[in-house]
Amino acid sequence: MVKFNLTYYLINHNVWPEGPERIEILTLNYTIDMMIGELYVITFVTAIKITLDFIKEHKRVTDLEKANLETELLFLKSQISPHFFFNTLNNIYSLSVEKSNKTPKIILKLSELMRYMLYETQSKRQTLENEILCIQNYLDLERIRHDERLEVNMYISGDIHEKEISPMLLLTFIENSFKHGANKNVGNVKIDINFKIKEDFLYFSVSNPMPAVTNHVDNLSKSSGIGIENVKKRLELGYNKSDYKLSIKNKNNNFVVKLKIKVA
Template identity: 35%
Template sequence: MKRFLLHLLFWAVYLLQDSIMQFTWTMSALPGMPDGERIRLAIIATVIIAIPKAIFTYFVVYFVFPRALKYPALRWWLCGETLLVLTALILAHRCLNFYIVGPIIYHNIIRPTSILNLPYLLLTIMDLGFVSGYAFTFKLLRMQLSGKEREKNLLQEKLQTELKFLRNQTHPHFLFNTLNNIYALARKRSDKTAAMILKLSKLLRFMLYESGKGFICISEEIRIIDDYLELQKLRFNERLSIQFHRNIDQEGSLLAPLLLLPFVENAFKHGVSETRFNSFVHIDLQLQNEILQFIIANTTNEDRIQPEQIGLGNVRRQLELMYHDHSLKVTNAAQVFTVQLTLNLQSHAKI
């Protein structure tokens, strides 16, 4: 239906401008005729002459052009076919003018002296080429716009697939690390094992039912970080200092799910767990006017610098995909590993 309306609009606009040209051209030949009658005759003549123009236009746009694209070897053959059809339609155009428009519409007041009059033949060729050229241009423009839209959709699908892959890769990574912690406690027959399993079930419930959303409230992300920190407190006892400061001006601000938790997980898995004494994880979360600042620092082994792990690499890529305005700085020192994230929550990209 939409395509039909576009075609109808095209021919309506073309016939309008062609009728105006016909009206202007007959002005001197029909000086005593009222303008209203002259306009009526111009419209009728224009519609009749449009028949061979429409045939040639649709022949070129919907027959010759698609076959030329699909079968390049047939282009010369198609050129020959086009020339034959053009010749036939030029003759049809001239016959309509000579036998119908001149004698019937204008009562022989305006009538060419011959069907094959050279100036009129040249005008006929220009007339047929003008409208078909317009239609062909619009066809190319629509194809180009459709191609760009298709390319844009494919890019969005690719980005969505990549984002899902990154999140799915993060979830097993997180689960594997947490199960390792529970396994260590179970081997020691620790009374804390049951509490850790309960905390883990809450985290898994969040990952299954909430992390698939495009956005969550930042209060939910904070809650899941709190649950994760409680898990770690059960594991490390008093040999670990954990601080989590937050200053949030609007707890309903929206954030991509599980964007901050991988930083916390990384601090424990590749930082604290590899140190034996005076370990700490310090987290500072500030949100003011939709600008989020997240800083997390943790102790590392003095003998080696902590490498950037899978979790951080995934989050870097997620940030690149989802937020235009962000800054991520990693300070990789010998004793302290620090991550500083500044994020404009309003710069979320539509993927």
């Protein structure tokens, strides 16, 4: 009725010029046609509003999920340093009880690692070069502790420049190899570490001898401890499934970890 009266008094007495006949009074045909036309407009506007609301809500949920993932990643990353330092401090305590002259060197190496972990691992990605340097410092620390009974072979092939990786990811595997290899075996221990860069991927592997005691082997087969589980969770949250492949196996009386991961 509003449309009819506005058209009749302000525009033209023929309120339906596009219709089949001249309309100067409110008829049923005119009313039905106008209602259908307005229904189209309302439906179209409603569809736009629902679509915009859906997009806005989807963005809100996506941002919230992203924030939650980042928070969880930061929490997982924060677990690494205490876990690592806890093990190392235990070693320092053992050496101090023995009044070993190795203690000052180990404390110095530990301080270098602490500096790296506190100030260089805040971003999502760290250069592969820095990560390898951190690993070398850790290996130096372990060599001081174990002397000649420990043989560590580290191989690097390919171009490691301008490659990036999630910080403190690889060190956990290496620390685990010492924890279950060098620390739980009597006699000489050999640990092999390999870094191979091929195109956009790093092919990383570390192997250590299995402990002789059966219950240790059982623990290893279950990948116990927060270290390995922490890394698995960080890989799930920080990388696409197509960007990495992790394999942990017992092979020829050796515990072998292989990781293919995108570093481009």
